[in-house]
Amino acid sequence: MNTQAEPASSVADIVKQVFSVVLVVAGIAAFYYFSADHSSFKEVRLLYRVLGLVGVMLVALSMLLTTVLGRNVWGFALESRQEVRKVVWPTREETIRTTLLVFAMVFIVGLILWLLDMFLFWGVRYLTGQG
Structure with missing residues (x-):
């Protein structure tokens, strides 16, 4: 100690x-x-x-x-x-590559969540008889 x-x-x-x-x-x-x-x-x-x-x-x-x-x-x-x-700071290429990877992952996760939301909304409308 x-x-x-x-x-x-x-x-x-x-x-x-x-x-x-x-x-x-x-x-x-x-x-x-x-x-x-x-x-x-x-x-x-x-x-x-x-x-x-x-x-x-x-x-x-x-x-x-x-x-x-x-x-x-x-x-x-x-x-x-x-x-x-x-x-040890990253090089310019590493920074650009990491930034583009983050943008791509945010887009993919956003697309997945949008599709999940759309199908859940569709399912709820079907189950409640509104669709």
């Missing part, structure tokens, strides 16, 4: 996580709050709003990555990236 003890989250980590969420919510609220101004420099203001929002998100993400949870999530992302590199 392979059990690893997870380090417990400290109060500072919880405070950082909550503050990161509050910072993101405040950044989004500020983004929409400053969009209410209808000036002639709206395109420039949009650039500043987007840059501000990206900056707030980066600060919140960097703060979140200093917690135990953030380090675990970052480690998981790096390990996932390594695993994706190990995947």
Whole structure:
């Protein structure tokens, strides 16, 4: 049995996580709050709003990555990236062949179900005297 003890989250980590969420919510609220101004420099203001929002998100993400949870999530992302590199992807011919086979099987099963439905409907109509 392979059990690893997870380090417990400290109060500072919880405070950082909550503050990161509050910072993101405040950044989004500020983004929409400053969009209410209808000036002639709206395109420039949009650039500043987007840059501000990206900056707030980066600060919140960097703060979140200093917690135990953030380090675990970052480690998981790096390990996932390594695993994706190990995947053997099918060639174009294999993909086309498999896709055509799936389409053919769906058509054949659909045809069989349609015929079964048609004969059952015919049988029920015959048995009830409607046909």
